[in-house]
Amino acid sequence: MRQRRSTRRRGSDSVGDIEFGKPLAVTTTPIPGLVVFDLPVHGDSRGWFKENWQREKMTAAGLPDFGPVQNNVSFNDAVGTTRGIHAEPWDKWVSVATGRIFGAWVDLREGPTFGAVFTTEIDPSKAVFVPRGVGNSYQTLESDTAYTYLVNDHWSPDASYSFLNLADETAAIDWPIPLDKVEVSAKDLLHPSLAGVTPIPARRTLVVGAGGQLGKALQEEFGNLAHVEWATRAEFDLGSPDLRAARRWRDYDTIINAGAYTAVDRAETQDGRVGAWAANASGPAELARIASEFGITLVHVSSDYVFDGSKDRPYREDDAVSPVSVYGQTKAAGDIAVATTPRHYILRTSWVIGDGNNFVRTMASLAQRGIDPRVVDDQYGRLTFASQIAAAVRHLLDTRPAHGVYNLTSAGDAMTWADVARLIFELTGSDPARVTGVSTEEYFASASAPVARRPLNSVLELTRIQEIGFTPRRGIDLLREYLAP
Known part of the structure; x- marks a missing residue:
C-alpha cells in the first residue's frame, strides 16, 4: 500500500509530501531525450530510502546507458535560490536528495526543437535525464535543498557551453517565485536571450x-x-x-x-x-x-x-x-x-x-x-x-x-x-x-x-x-x- 510522508519545511509553515511506494516509471517531454523518472521511495518513521541511480533497472526502463563519471551536489539553504540556464556538452541525471525544486529545461541544441521548454517540480521521488545540450536550471521551493546530478564527462576548458537568460521572453518560463525576489548570481542575469544563444552542435x-x-x-x-x-x-x-x-x-x-x-x-x-x-x-x-x-x-x-x-x-x-x-x-x-x-x-x-x-x-x-x-x-x-x-x-x-x-x-x-x-x-x-x-x-x-x-x-x-x-x-x-x- 502506498504511503505519503509529510515533511515540514524549515522556515515555512507549509508541508511537502513525498509519495512512498511509487513504481519506477518514465514520462516523456516535448524536448527529445529529456525524460522524467518516478523513483520508488521507501520510508517509515525513521525516514526514507531510495535507489537514486540503479543502472540495470533504469536502462531497462528506457534510460540511455550514459556512463556517469562524476556525482555533484549543490546545497541551497534558502527558498528561491535560482540557478541556470546552462547547457553543457554532457548528459546529466538530475534529482533532489532533500527538499524540492522547480526545474526548467530549454533545448539549446541545433535542430528543429531549439527553444522548446519543459518545466516540472522535483522532490526526492523524481529524477530527470537531461541530454547533452539541453539547458538546465532550477529554483528551490524549500530551504536546505540538496540538488544532485550525475554527469558522464569531466569539466574541460575546451568544451562548448551555451547559456540562456533566466528571464528570456521567448522561453517565457513561469517561475513560481518572481526573479526580482530570488537569490540569483549576477553572471546568470547577464546571459543572452534566445536569439543570441549559440546552439550546442550535434555530436x-x-x-x-x-x-x-x-x-x-x-x-x-x-x-x-x-x-x-x-x-x-x-x-x-x-x-x-x-x-x-x-x-x-x-x-x-x-x-x-x-x-x-x-x-x-x-x-x-x-x-x-x-x-x-x-x-x-x-x-x-x-x-x-x-x-x-x-x-x-x-x-x-x-x-x-x-x-x-x-x-x-x-x-x-x-x-x-x-x-x-x-x-x-x-x-x-x-x-x-x-x-x-x-x-x-x-x-x-x-x-x-x-x-x-x-x-x-x-x-x-x-x-x-x-x-x-x-x-x-x-x-x-x-x-x-x-x-x-x-x-x-x-x-x-x-x-x-x-x-x-x-x-x-x-x-x-x-x-x-x-x-x-x-x-x-x-x-x-x-x-x-x-x-x-x-x-x-x-x-x-x-x-x-x-x-x-x-x-x-x-x-x-x-x-x-x-x-x-x-x-x-x-x-x-x-x-x-x-x-x-
Whole structure:
C-alpha cells in the first residue's frame, strides 16, 4: 500500500509530501531525450530510502546507458535560490536528495526543437535525464535543498557551453517565485536571450579511412552534413598506439570504420601480417574500447573472408567464423573486438566494388583492349557496391535497429567471378564467350608469391537487413549503372 510522508519545511509553515511506494516509471517531454523518472521511495518513521541511480533497472526502463563519471551536489539553504540556464556538452541525471525544486529545461541544441521548454517540480521521488545540450536550471521551493546530478564527462576548458537568460521572453518560463525576489548570481542575469544563444552542435560522426573506396562512397552519402568529420589513414592510422588521445571522444556520437588492410595475398607475407593485424584487429579493438568508454556507436565493415566457404547454403550472421587466411583471421578478430562494445553495427560484405581500381574496371578494360581473360569459376558470391554499403550505413544510423551483425551484398542470384566477368563483357558490348573459366587452383598454379586461400562460397543471407527496412538492390542493375559512361 502506498504511503505519503509529510515533511515540514524549515522556515515555512507549509508541508511537502513525498509519495512512498511509487513504481519506477518514465514520462516523456516535448524536448527529445529529456525524460522524467518516478523513483520508488521507501520510508517509515525513521525516514526514507531510495535507489537514486540503479543502472540495470533504469536502462531497462528506457534510460540511455550514459556512463556517469562524476556525482555533484549543490546545497541551497534558502527558498528561491535560482540557478541556470546552462547547457553543457554532457548528459546529466538530475534529482533532489532533500527538499524540492522547480526545474526548467530549454533545448539549446541545433535542430528543429531549439527553444522548446519543459518545466516540472522535483522532490526526492523524481529524477530527470537531461541530454547533452539541453539547458538546465532550477529554483528551490524549500530551504536546505540538496540538488544532485550525475554527469558522464569531466569539466574541460575546451568544451562548448551555451547559456540562456533566466528571464528570456521567448522561453517565457513561469517561475513560481518572481526573479526580482530570488537569490540569483549576477553572471546568470547577464546571459543572452534566445536569439543570441549559440546552439550546442550535434555530436560528431568520425569516418575513419575516408580516402578508400568505401570512404569515398560515404562522402557521397554524408558529405553535406556539417557534423561528419573525415579522416584518411594518414590523418588517423588504425595501427597507431595512441588512438584514445587522438580526439576529445565525448564530442562524438558515432565512429564509422571504413579503413582496413585489404591486400589479402600480401597479408600472407611477414610484413603484410603485421600490417593486417594492426589495421584489421588491433585498430578496431581500440576503437571498441573507446566506443565502450564514451558511449559511442561503432560501425564496422567486415568480410566474407571470416568464413571458410565450405557451407552449401548462404552464410548467416550467427554462423561461427572459420577463416582460412591471414586476412580472414584479422577481420574475424576485428569483428570479435567490435562486438564487445554495446553500441555496434557490423556490416558483413563480399566482393566490394567502389571507386578506383577493382575487378569490374579491370574486366572492362580487358574487354575494350581485346584481351581474353582467364577468370576463376569455382568461387560463388555477389558483388557489394560501396555506394550500397554507404546507403546501408546511413539507414542503420537513421533508424538505429538492434545492434549486431548485418549481412549486406547486392541482391540477385549468386555468381562466379567468371560469370561476373562475362556480364561485364556483355554490358560493355563485347563477346562474353571471350572469358574462359578456370578453377582457383589453376588460376594461382604459377604464382611465385604467397597466395591467400579464398572461400569458395561467399554468398551471404540477406534476410536480417531486409527485416530492418533496407532492401539491397539487384547486382545487375548496380553493375549496369557502375559501367555507364
